[in-house]
Amino acid sequence: MSGIFLSLLMLSCVIMKILALHLIELPPMECSQEGVECKVQVGNCSDEGWVVPRSDAPGFPIVTAEIAANRDDSGQFAPVLFITWRQLPDSSIFTLKGTEVHVVEMSTNHSVCIRYIFCNTLLRKNPEQDRWTFSLDRFVVIPNFQYQVFVTNLPKSDIGSYAVITNITVPECIWNPKEKWSVTKCKENGDLVITIEFEPVQFSDQYKVSICSPDLHPELVYSTPSVDNKPVLRVNFTLEACRINHCILDLVIQPLSVQSMNNCLEYRKKVDICPFLPGAPVVFIVLVTLVLLLALMAAAVCIFGCIRFVKNKDSHKETPSSDSPACAKGKLEWNSIQEPKRVIIIYSLDHPLYKEIILKLCAFMRAKCGTDITLDLLDATWLSTIGRIQWLDMQRERISKSSDKVLILCSPGVHAKWKAMCGEHKVRLKEDERSPIGDMLTPALSLIIPDFVHASSFHKYMVAYFDDVCSENDVPAPFNIVVKYKLMKHFEELYFRILDMEKHEPGQIKCIEGIRENDYFCCPSGQGLRDAIEAFKNYQLKNPNWFEMELLDTDDEEEETFLESTFPINYSSVTECHQLFEGHKAHTFVNMIKHQNGEHVLKSSIAETAIILSENSLDLTTDVYSSDPVLSSFTDINVKGLPATKPVAQHALCLQAL
Numbered sequence: 001m002s003g004i005f006l007s008l009l010m011l012s013c014v015i016m017k018i019l020a021l022h023l024i025e026l027p028p029m030e031c032s033q034e035g036v037e038c039k040v041q042v043g044n045c046s047d048e049g050w051v052v053p054r055s056d057a058p059g060f061p062i063v064t065a066e067i068a069a070n071r072d073d074s075g076q077f078a079p080v081l082f083i084t085w086r087q088l089p090d091s092s093i094f095t096l097k098g099t100e101v102h103v104v105e106m107s108t109n110h111s112v113c114i115r116y117i118f119c120n121t122l123l124r125k126n127p128e129q130d131r132w133t134f135s136l137d138r139f140v141v142i143p144n145f146q147y148q149v150f151v152t153n154l155p156k157s158d159i160g161s162y163a164v165i166t167n168i169t170v171p172e173c174i175w176n177p178k179e180k181w182s183v184t185k186c187k188e189n190g191d192l193v194i195t196i197e198f199e200p201v202q203f204s205d206q207y208k209v210s211i212c213s214p215d216l217h218p219e220l221v222y223s224t225p226s227v228d229n230k231p232v233l234r235v236n237f238t239l240e241a242c243r244i245n246h247c248i249l250d251l252v253i254q255p256l257s258v259q260s261m262n263n264c265l266e267y268r269k270k271v272d273i274c275p276f277l278p279g280a281p282v283v284f285i286v287l288v289t290l291v292l293l294l295a296l297m298a299a300a301v302c303i304f305g306c307i308r309f310v311k312n313k314d315s316h317k318e319t320p321s322s323d324s325p326a327c328a329k330g331k332l333e334w335n336s337i338q339e340p341k342r343v344i345i346i347y348s349l350d351h352p353l354y355k356e357i358i359l360k361l362c363a364f365m366r367a368k369c370g371t372d373i374t375l376d377l378l379d380a381t382w383l384s385t386i387g388r389i390q391w392l393d394m395q396r397e398r399i400s401k402s403s404d405k406v407l408i409l410c411s412p413g414v415h416a417k418w419k420a421m422c423g424e425h426k427v428r429l430k431e432d433e434r435s436p437i438g439d440m441l442t443p444a445l446s447l448i449i450p451d452f453v454h455a456s457s458f459h460k461y462m463v464a465y466f467d468d469v470c471s472e473n474d475v476p477a478p479f480n481i482v483v484k485y486k487l488m489k490h491f492e493e494l495y496f497r498i499l500d501m502e503k504h505e506p507g508q509i510k511c512i513e514g515i516r517e518n519d520y521f522c523c524p525s526g527q528g529l530r531d532a533i534e535a536f537k538n539y540q541l542k543n544p545n546w547f548e549m550e551l552l553d554t555d556d557e558e559e560e561t562f563l564e565s566t567f568p569i570n571y572s573s574v575t576e577c578h579q580l581f582e583g584h585k586a587h588t589f590v591n592m593i594k595h596q597n598g599e600h601v602l603k604s605s606i607a608e609t610a611i612i613l614s615e616n617s618l619d620l621t622t623d624v625y626s627s628d629p630v631l632s633s634f635t636d637i638n639v640k641g642l643p644a645t646k647p648v649a650q651h652a653l654c655l656q657a658l
Helices: 002-019 091-095 279-315 352-367 376-386 388-400 412-421 430-434 441-453 455-460 477-481 491-499 524-542 546-550 556-566
Strands: 038-042 062-071 077-086 098-105 110-118 133-140 146-154 164-169 180-185 192-198 207-212 220-223 233-239 248-255 267-272 342-346 372-374 405-409 461-466 484-487 575-582 585-593 606-614 620-626 631-638
Touching: 062 133, 062 146, 062 164, 077 098, 077 146, 098 133, 110 133, 192 248, 207 233, 342 352, 342 441, 352 372, 352 376, 352 430, 352 524, 372 376, 376 388, 388 441, 405 491, 412 441, 412 546, 441 455, 441 461, 441 477, 455 461, 461 491, 484 491
Parallel strands: 342 372, 342 405, 405 461, 461 484, 606 631
Antiparallel strands: 038 110, 062 077, 077 133, 098 110, 098 146, 146 164, 180 192, 192 233, 207 220, 207 248, 248 267, 575 585, 585 606, 620 631
């Protein structure tokens, strides 16, 4: 077994020596010249003993590297690296003790190193009063391979590097024959005579010149006799013009006396003799080509027209999506059995016309997009039964356990109410007072703002505004960390968020026709939405201070007068307590049911109170928000000494008549 392994190892070494970068060892290398005694060191390029302080190191040489041909150890010509370097005639030459040439084959990382070691100190210039020049042409290389040449003077500096690095790629052909060709036409028979002239290479005295074409069987070949140091060789070929249908010919010039470099020294070139052929065949070929091109173009136009017709025919169907001609070939596949996506919309009742926009948007998303919309205006009955806080808390809990999304529609009212929550003047809007459910935005913001502390919750919230009637300045500061969508310009991107899908995928862009800015109004629900937006936009143009007109005075006296005029009688209360314990806090919700007293009937069906119990305090604060016909209050009671580990059995609060 060991014998087989040793044989394979020796065979691999022989193959690497033949194919990879290697040295020509014969005749032995000699580097001495007049004025310097030199010896060659091959393979051992260790830095041991060759590193000195920077002040004692010589400078860098001037290097040139090119591809040449040289006979290898077998006597055949092979491509080699011809490296020449010259030493600068400065004072550092007195410390020069040699030069290292290191060549690396980039594809295999195989390297070969040679050192010229000088046995005596060099003068500034050689005996001919010129720069010291040294050369090396023993590195055998391979065509189409890339090599890196490092040339460094010895000894080397301990700081930095004075190596000169040269990158060189071996061409497929290293011989440039500087050929010239010409074509003449015989007057007698119309034949063409092609004359080729080229310069011979120094390592070959015989050449094979060929002209190749599908019309020539066999190809025309001419072998030159011995060159005898002629500077230029000339070869003539005669062609019958009537037999030539392909006027682009291949010219090949190949040295015959070079065996191992045939592929490297073979010269090829295209020769165009079309201008010298008779005109009729060329015109005929051109006409046939044009006819074929026109036929192909006509077929392509017909196919494209059929495809467009089929797509346009399918696009008229009222479906949630279809392919768009302006988009890639990606197509959204819909599963009718899949549960529709649910979206909860949070907004501010800034104006009756703005409320109309909200309702039309819900109708559009339901009819066109198949989305299940949750809106307080559309759920007023259930909301009045359980109360605002409970309703909002239920929605928040459902969102946390599902893939439902929250769409926050920003407007001037949203921005003003957010500033009021931050400590500025309280905001009361006429439309909130008219609504049977009152202001839903402020408690909603109180519930969802804490989610914006956690980045994991961002995917559930979407922030948008109608850029025709609102602006980006209406977006509260906490929402600036998420993407803001302009409606209806970015509604398609918003809908992809609702679907949890990516619009841009590798190789395709998904599009949904019928919901984009330029075509959402093509369906009845979209037309109604656009009309609502245009109506509010026109109203804003006529009333630039429309938002100030919607604000109510928030003076306390007016508020008390408003409450007394709305509820002029005393009433008793019926309480209903619900408990929710979490950690150290107990949340108890108290509802007051409709009550009659004589001939007076309280218009409000629900008065809502939320009581929060916690420990370490005895403070009691109450903040009352009133609206017609709903009265709601939020009470915070801190009870000192409430056990942290024992749940409270029941806490009830009865609202007494004032």
